[in-house]
Amino acid sequence: MNQPVPEPATAERRTPAGQPAVVEQPALPGLPAARRRRRPSAGPVPVAEVLPVARVVVDLAPAHLDRAFEYAVPAALDDVAGPGVRVRVRFGGQDVDGFLLERVGEAEHAGELAPLRRVVSAEPVLTPEVLRLARAVADRYAGTLPDVLRLAVPARHARTEGEVPDEDGPTADGPGDPAPTAGPLPPLPPLPAWEAYRGGPAFCRHVHAGGAPRAVWTALPGGPGEDWPSAVAQAVAACRAGGRTALVVVPDARDVDRVLAALDHERPDAAGDVVRLVADDGPAARYRAFLAARRGRAGVVVGTRASAFAPLPDLGLAVVWDDGDGLHAEPRAPYPHVREVLALRSELEGAALLVGSMGRSVEAQALVAAGWAHEVAADRPTVRRRTPRVQALTSAELAREGPAAAARLPTPAWRTLRDALARGPVLVGVPRAGYVPAVACARCRALARCTACHGPLGLDGPDGTPACRWCGRLATDWRCGTCGHDVLRSVRVGSERTAEELGRAFPGVPVRVSGARSAGGVLARVPDRPALVVSTPGAEPVADGGYAAAVLLDAAVLTSWPGLRSAEEAVRRWLSAAALVRPASAGGVVQLVGDAAERPTQALVRWDPAGLAARELDERSALALPPAVRTALVEGSRDAVAAVLARLALPASAEVLGPVPVTPAEDRHPDVRAGGASATAAGGLLDDWVDGSVRALVRVPRGDGPALTRTVAASLAVRSARRESGTVRVQVDAAEVL
Structure with missing residues (x-):
């Protein structure tokens, strides 16, 4: 039988004025306490006399809140509440972060405005140029301004913000070596790395003179002083000699280090003028570099994806290297791409833009085809002189080998490795990481799958137990679901297994593995002495003096997936590896092993990424892709x-x-x-x-x-x-x- 719930007991008391007051009994132990009534406000907050209204963008995710909200500026915050500072405001019953966009004299809202809660920092971290760029990026990608600002402005690091700059470094008066405000410009620095390219010297001269040219640059291999980092450094030096700042965005930290080394070589007296802006360096280092750019203490910023929004004053040159690399695509909403961000920035700020790569993305080719950018490339004789000899070892080329043609490392490739090791290090490219990424039934050849989640099984070592690549479950008692057999065979061979096989084939030769999943990680450089370097795509280390040869195995893997970009992505990765090999005049040779798609294979053999990109663009235009x-x-x-x-x-x-x-x-x-x-x-x-x-x-x-x-x-x-x-x-x- 249900019992009635008793009413809460109350007691009648008397106030000092003699009026009765009803007091509710406190809650029982274990029950939530009653909410306390908020204290009444002490009265209206005095507001600033001049420009008393602040327009604030709040850091909230909902798309319908993507607009500026108005708040009153308290008189106590009048001196520090300037445009671009971080603030705390009351919104939806809670304190939230935001950026103060501007202060105005009158509000559009007819009612009373809530005051700013506080100014988090008087540092104006959001400059007008970055705000315009962030708004343009949000509109370009159907995103919101708060989402873009989270990418553009790093989180505050209070201790770093309070650091005093070194007396020996650049001061707040301007970058390290600005051009004089009056009189002739300093002379244009030498441009030896650009002499091989049609339009290269003209591009740098235009940048030096204060222009805003836009170019798509197809780079070539080269030694010190002629490689792509040297060319980028010389373009930056031309921009700095013209009195403007420069921004260089590259895919990863290894490329950042190469560009910084080239800048030190080209501009040895301006080391303090360059900052490194990489998110992986940690919040303190990133915020320190960000503040150096914002305060005008740096004239050059070199970094990865997030540095595209670096607040450089009077930007003269923006460079994006290897725009086809997937690391340039932001994985967070609204998913902007560095190439498009810098293209918008070039138009908004009147800066020059240089899109460079060993290959040529279809998007970059579209810029050239539309006349928005000009092509900077070398002529065919120069290409032949600077590049290694490329051979495609397809099944047709290996037909004379008989049954040995089916080997993963055919005889011609083995001979190339043997002969090249007498002259220096040799690069072996493998498209897959790990030991044996996938296994199959030894009887019926059906792909082995996990019994729990149906993911592919693989091996992590020669004596390892098959494990699922998705859920990690060990397949200790696996049996084929098709034929019931319990013996496995390798289907795909990774970099670790390849290194093991090469070590047995070439005893006494050092074998090094470079990859994100390898024991030694991604190698930056290898010495100029005989060694086999096994690498996954994108992790190829630079060899001092260049590789004597490169053998790119399993070529069909990169062109067999049904993606729209499979051909250009394969050529981009192959060219990035082949560019590390010595030129043909020095005996450099690159062999592509496997029956890859014909079009990207021929583009590699001819070293013609622009031709492939142009043909891809024509076909996509016809198909509306x-x-x-x-x-x-x-x-x-x-x-x-x-x-x-x-x-x-x-x-x-x-x-x-x-x-x-x-x-x-x-x-x-x-x-x-x-x-x-x-x-x-x-x-x-x-x-x-x-x-x-x-x-x-x-x-x-x-x-x-x-x-x-x-x-x-x-x-x-x-x-x-x-x-x-x-x-x-x-x-x-x-x-x-x-």
């Missing part, structure tokens, strides 16, 4: 994706493809789409995937790109304001849409 069109990729739960698409006010030229199901294997493991493993459920009707994720692609001609991003941003703002259920992720101009 990026970058010939602008796209918005919408992924998430089916109902949420449908709601976002239904609100889009698309132009008549727009086309919506999908939605189509996204298998769980694709969501968790991008290697499935790249040929790393077969999908567990590839395809199927949308109705069969009610509980799964779906993907839709919206594409429009390039001229309608701004309209697409505006309507996508508006739909996401409505979704945020209504707090719709489900999950949605939107990427504008995603790197891969297949």
Whole structure:
């Protein structure tokens, strides 16, 4: 029988004025305490007499809050509440961070304004130029300004902010070696690294004179003083001689070190003028470099992806090296790409732009084809003189070898390794890391899979137990689900197993492994003495004096995945490795082993990445594929994706493809789409995937790109304001849409 719940006991008391007061009994132990009433305000806060209204962007994720909010500036904060400073404000019943954008005399809001809670720091970390750039990036990628500002402005490090600069370093009066404000410019520094390129010296002269040229540069291999870091350093020196600042963005820390070394060589007297801005260096080092640029104490910033927003005053030159590298694509919303960020910055700030690479991305080729940028490249005789001899060891070329042609390391490649080791180090490129990344049934050749999650099995060592590459479960009692056999065979061989096999084939020769998953990590340099260097793509160390030869194994792996960028990505990786080899005149040779796709293979043999990019661009234009069109990729739960698409006010030229199901294997493991493993459920009707994720692609001609991003941003703002259920992720101009 249910018992009635008793009312809380109360006691009547008398106030000093004689009035009765009802007091509620305190809560029982274990129950939440009653909320205390907030104290009444002490009264209105005195506000500043001049420009009393602050416009603040709050650091909140919801898309419908992507606008400036008005707050009153207390008189006590009048001296420190300037544009660009970090502030704390009251929003939605809680204190949140934000940036003060500007102060105005009158508010647009008709009611009373809440005051600023406090100024976190008087350091104006958000400059007007960076604010304009962040707003342009947010509009370009259908994102929000707070999301972009999280990428552009590093977190505050109070101790670093209070450091006093060294007396011997550059002062706050300006960068280390600015040009005089009056009179002729300093002479243009020598440009030996640019003499081999058509338009190279002219580009540097234009930058030195204060112009804003834009160029797509296809670099060539070269020794000290002629390699790509030296060319970048000489372009930066020309910009600094003209009195403006320079920004260099490269994929990783190893490239940062190479550029810094080249700058030290080209400008030995201006070492304090250069700062390194790399997120991996830690919050203190990153914030210190950021402040040096913001305060005008640095004239050159060299860094990785986040440095594209470095607050350099009077920017004269922006350089992005190897724009096709995936590290230049930001993995956080709104997913901007460094190349596009610097292109926007070039237009907004009137700065020169240099997009350089050993290869040529299709996006960079589109800039040349549209006339927005000019090509800087060498003529064919210079290309032949500077590059190694390239051979493609396909099955047709190896037919004379008979059964030995099927070997992973055929006889011609083995001879190349043997002969080249007498002259110096040899590079062996392997597309996969690890020992044996995938195994199969020895009887029926079916790919071995985990019994728990159906992920691929692999081996981490010669005596290791097969383990799942997805969930890590050990397959101690594995049996083939097709034929019941319990013996495994290797299907794909990684860098560790390759190094082990080469060590047995060449006894007495040192074997070094370079890769993120190897025991020694990624090597930066190797000495100029005989050794076998086994490396995964992107981890190739630089050899002093260049490699005597390079053998690139398993060539078909990089061109067999069905991605839109497989051909250009394969050529980019092959050229990056081949560029480390000595020229043909010094005996340098590169051998590509395997039946890769014909088009990228021929582009490598001819050393013609621009020709491949031009042909790819023509075909994508005919098929309405990026970058010939602008796209918005919408992924998430089916109902949420449908709601976002239904609100889009698309132009008549727009086309919506999908939605189509996204298998769980694709969501968790991008290697499935790249040929790393077969999908567990590839395809199927949308109705069969009610509980799964779906993907839709919206594409429009390039001229309608701004309209697409505006309507996508508006739909996401409505979704945020209504707090719709489900999950949605939107990427504008995603790197891969297949």
